[in-house]
Amino acid sequence: MENKQIIGLFVHNHPGVLLRVTSLISRRGFNIDSLTVSPAGVEGYSRMTIRINGDDDQVDQFVNQIMKIVDVKKAEVIPEKNSVASELILIKVSTVGNNNNDILAVTSKYHASLMNIGEKSMTFRADGSPDEIDTLVSELDAFGILEMARTGIAALENGDKTLNK
Amino acid sequence: MKLNGSEIIAECLLEQGVDTVFGYPGGAVLNIYDALYKYSDRITHVLSAHEQGAAHAADGYARTTGKCGVVIATSGPGATNLITGIATAYMDSIPMVAITGNVTNDLLARDSFQEVDICGISLPVTKHNFIVKNVKDLANVIRKAFRIAMSGRKGPVLIDIPKDVTGAVYEFEPMKPEPVVNPVFSELKDFVDAAAIISASERPMIYMGGGVVSSGAEKELLAFAEKLDCPVATSVMGLGGFPASHRLFMGTIGMHGGYETGKATDNCDLIITVGARFSDRVAGDRNKFGKDAKIIQLDIDRAEINKNVKIDAYLLGDLKDTLSTLTDSIEKTEHTEWNAQLSEWAKKGTVTETPKSENYAHPYHIIEAVRALTKDSDIIVTDVGQHQMWVSQKYRFEEPRTWCTSGGLGTMGYGLGASVGAATAHPDRTVVLFTGDGSFHMNLNELATVCSYDLPIKIIVLNNTVLGMVRQWQKLFYGRRFSQTDPHRKTDFVKLAEAFGVKGMRINNDDDAEEVLKEAFSDRKAVVIDCRISPDENVLPMIPPGKTVDEMITEME
Numbered sequence: 113m114e115n116k117q118i119i120g121l122f123v124h125n126h127p128g129v130l131l132r133v134t135s136l137i138s139r140r141g142f143n144i145d146s147l148t149v150s151p152a153g154v155e156g157y158s159r160m161t162i163r164i165n166g167d168d169d170q171v172d173q174f175v176n177q178i179m180k181i182v183d184v185k186k187a188e189v190i191p192e193k194n195s196v197a198s199e200l201i202l203i204k205v206s207t208v209g210n211n212n213n214d215i216l217a218v219t220s221k222y223h224a225s226l227m228n229i230g231e232k233s234m235t236f237r238a239d240g241s242p243d244e245i246d247t248l249v250s251e252l253d254a255f256g257i258l259e260m261a262r263t264g265i266a267a268l269e270n271g272d273k274t275l276n277k
Numbered sequence: 278m279k280l281n282g283s284e285i286i287a288e289c290l291l292e293q294g295v296d297t298v299f300g301y302p303g304g305a306v307l308n309i310y311d312a313l314y315k316y317s318d319r320i321t322h323v324l325s326a327h328e329q330g331a332a333h334a335a336d337g338y339a340r341t342t343g344k345c346g347v348v349i350a351t352s353g354p355g356a357t358n359l360i361t362g363i364a365t366a367y368m369d370s371i372p373m374v375a376i377t378g379n380v381t382n383d384l385l386a387r388d389s390f391q392e393v394d395i396c397g398i399s400l401p402v403t404k405h406n407f408i409v410k411n412v413k414d415l416a417n418v419i420r421k422a423f424r425i426a427m428s429g430r431k432g433p434v435l436i437d438i439p440k441d442v443t444g445a446v447y448e449f450e451p452m453k454p455e456p457v458v459n460p461v462f463s464e465l466k467d468f469v470d471a472a473a474i475i476s477a478s479e480r481p482m483i484y485m486g487g488g489v490v491s492s493g494a495e496k497e498l499l500a501f502a503e504k505l506d507c508p509v510a511t512s513v514m515g516l517g518g519f520p521a522s523h524r525l526f527m528g529t530i531g532m533h534g535g536y537e538t539g540k541a542t543d544n545c546d547l548i549i550t551v552g553a554r555f556s557d558r559v560a561g562d563r564n565k566f567g568k569d570a571k572i573i574q575l576d577i578d579r580a581e582i583n584k585n586v587k588i589d590a591y592l593l594g595d596l597k598d599t600l601s602t603l604t605d606s607i608e609k610t611e612h613t614e615w616n617a618q619l620s621e622w623a624k625k626g627t628v629t630e631t632p633k634s635e636n637y638a639h640p641y642h643i644i645e646a647v648r649a650l651t652k653d654s655d656i657i658v659t660d661v662g663q664h665q666m667w668v669s670q671k672y673r674f675e676e677p678r679t680w681c682t683s684g685g686l687g688t689m690g691y692g693l694g695a696s697v698g699a700a701t702a703h704p705d706r707t708v709v710l711f712t713g714d715g716s717f718h719m720n721l722n723e724l725a726t727v728c729s730y731d732l733p734i735k736i737i738v739l740n741n742t743v744l745g746m747v748r749q750w751q752k753l754f755y756g757r758r759f760s761q762t763d764p765h766r767k768t769d770f771v772k773l774a775e776a777f778g779v780k781g782m783r784i785n786n787d788d789d790a791e792e793v794l795k796e797a798f799s800d801r802k803a804v805v806i807d808c809r810i811s812p813d814e815n816v817l818p819m820i821p822p823g824k825t826v827d828e829m830i831t832e833m834e
Contacts, residue, residue, distance in 0.1 A: 180580055
């Protein structure tokens with residue numbers, strides 16, 4: 113059974129910290145589908161958000177292994193149901209043989225903004241939960257997707273709790 | 278005071294109580310070696326024949342002292358040659374600080390001469406590593422490196438220092454190192470829960486590992502085992518952490534462990550795991566390991582809990598603390614019937630030895646003869662292979678930190694370097710290296726070091742002329758197709774020893790053994806003893822990989 117969980121990491125912003133995290137993911141054989149890094153809003157720290165495929169034991173092992181990296185200050189599971197989780201997508205859809213209004217009907221459902229119109233394509237920007245983005249992509253697939261880029265997931269737990277307290 | 282980077286390194290080593298380092302000079306560490314020259318009255322540097330030997334020496338030094346081993350190597354090949362030694366230490370949680378030079382900052386990332394990204398290369402085999410690009414960070418990085426190496430689950434840390442940093446001058450302020458304190462993470466309730474599981478058990482056993490030695494918790498473990506009247510099995514790494522002569526000691530557990538420990542694992546109702554990690558060499562089939570037992574695990578590393586085997590309860594923290602609190606939480610118990618049952622199995626599990634031969638000595642006989650000549654505090658080092666397993670089965674270890682072996686990584690060629698480290702640390706004790714002809718061939722260059730420093734290491738080459746352990750597997754699992762395990766070498770180990778300036782001796786059969794060994798152990802000189810054993814001697818019993826004691830092999834051929 114596929115089980116995806118989000119893990120938030122609060123890490124020292126040292127050179128190589130991304131390599132340490134990704135190297136561990138690779139050598140311990142963890143299966144991830146998204147990893148983002150950004151400033152954490154606290155001087156000297158970065159925040160990583162990782163979405164991992166695995167059961168509870170695997171996620172537990174993942175957090176415990178990640179916590180052994182000296183530069184990782186904190187690692188916690190962010191329960192997807194109790195969090196704001198979002199990612200951004202840029203997607204270029206083919207207009208050849210398609211009615212533009214059909215495409216726009218789909219994109220407007222997802223509040224995707226039209227960013228650029230080419231001779232044979234339209235490029236949209238949308239944000240939303242990974243599930244929403246997945247559905248948008250599958251609906252647009254019918255028209256022909258020429259290219260797309262997703263930022264990967266960013267997530268904050270609901271309520272007042274913070275990772276970097 | 279104003280010091281250059283290399284003097285700062287020396288001062289920081291002294292701060293940490295380091296008086297001995299191992300290493301090999303080179304272009305990128307010229308500044309550091311210049312400082313070592315200046316500090317030679319306070320820091321002894323042991324020069325190896327090869328950087329790998331120096332890394333193993335730092336490891337042997339750390340294992341036998343409990344202190345942090347220090348090794349220094351130059352950039353590029355010097356640094357890469359350390360990697361096997363660092364990985365060996367990493368797998369066995371041995372504290373080590375490796376200092377490598379690198380090319381100057383302005384030459385970094387330009388594929389300069391002898392430049393290598395040693396931080397990238399060493400990343401998966403170190404607890405942490407640093408590259409120090411500015412001399413102002415140097416002292417604090419070194420302090421941090423020692424702290425990381427020695428705290429929690431110990432391990433190697435690498436510091437890579439560009440050459441200009443070791444020459445740059447900066448203000449140095451001495452600082453006393455803070456003592457390493459490992460907190461107990463478990464709460465009182467966890468101890469109460471564990472104690473309840475223990476008191477409900479009728480057939481408990483302790484499975485101990487290297488963590489007991491690493492945390493210096495031998496006394497605490499002994500008190501716990503005695504109060505619970507609980508038999509003790511050990512991983513190969515844990516040898517010495519519990520006295521072999523104790524009535525509760527069963528010996529090693531796992532692939533070449535005794536029948537008794539295997540039966541105990543399958544028939545007990547509780548396994549109390551102390552500083553061990555259920556490696557595949559212990560829990561061959563991790564889904565069946567202790568299948569009818571509850572498992573309690575005491576460890577310092579949270580990531581070891583539920584990693585290989587599912588745990589019922591765990592206690593997290595330094596074993597000295599968790600064990601003594603747990604001992605206070607349990608009632609004094611007796612398990613007379615259970616211990617009697619184990620003794621029965623122990624008798625049943627005795628392996629029949631091969632008949633005496635004129636042409637060969639028997640490894641068990643040699644090991645026992647050596648044991649008769651050594652004190653409990655003497656140090657035994659091995660390489661990797663059959664000889665290592667025979668020693669782990671037969672040598673009766675009574676004291677912690679008298680045992681150096683590459684348990685996790687299984688590094689052939691580890692032994693001679695590690696012996697150099699052990700002998701340097703303990704000039705008052707006898708250091709014995711048991712090696713095989715295969716392992717010895719790998720790094721016998723360190724005989725030069727043994728001779729240079731006049732280290733009285735007794736090197737016993739259990740010479741079966743073949744790569745015995747691999748050959749044994751070929752016999753069992755590959756239809757006796759002996760692919761590349763019979764190298765047909767003509768090396769004369771006696772002459773070889775003499776060429777290096779070390780005494781050489783030979784044992785042809787069991788009748789020779791006592792006399793030759795007695796002479797070899799009669800002085801404080803190094804000796805290489807070529808001990809001829811049969812190429813067909815096997816390590817038994819053996820639980821095949823992935824199997825349990827039910828499929829234990831007790832006879833071959």
